[in-house]
Amino acid sequence: MKYITALVALVLLTAAAPKPALVIHLSDFSFKPASATVSVGDTVEFINDDSYPHTVTAAGGAFDSGNLDEHASWSYTFKKAGTYALTCSYHPNMKGMLTVR
Numbered sequence: 001m002k003y004i005t006a007l008v009a010l011v012l013l014t015a016a017a018p019k020p021a022l023v024i025h026l027s028d029f030s031f032k033p034a035s036a037t038v039s040v041g042d043t044v045e046f047i048n049d050d051s052y053p054h055t056v057t058a059a060g061g062a063f064d065s066g067n068l069d070e071h072a073s074w075s076y077t078f079k080k081a082g083t084y085a086l087t088c089s090y091h092p093n094m095k096g097m098l099t100v101r
């Protein structure tokens, strides 16, 4: 019974999570892809593939994932059009560009 309950909860959680329009990997100290375009309302998922912690931080402070450990993921839904320069607060050399229109 416990197993069934857990399974139902998992299915519900999966259904509730918006399907990402785009997945950006944090890999080898870079954003992959390094630049991309999505639409307003789209959810972008960021996945840390590195063995080091990263963050997904917008220049100007529009959003910040906080610490993402190895294999951690973080999703953000873009509600405003704009061009967002991405970096990692631990590794300022990591640069990405996301256009939302």
Ligand SMILES: [Cu+2]
Binding pocket: 053, 054, 055, 088, 089, 090, 091, 094
């Ligand atoms: Cu980093």
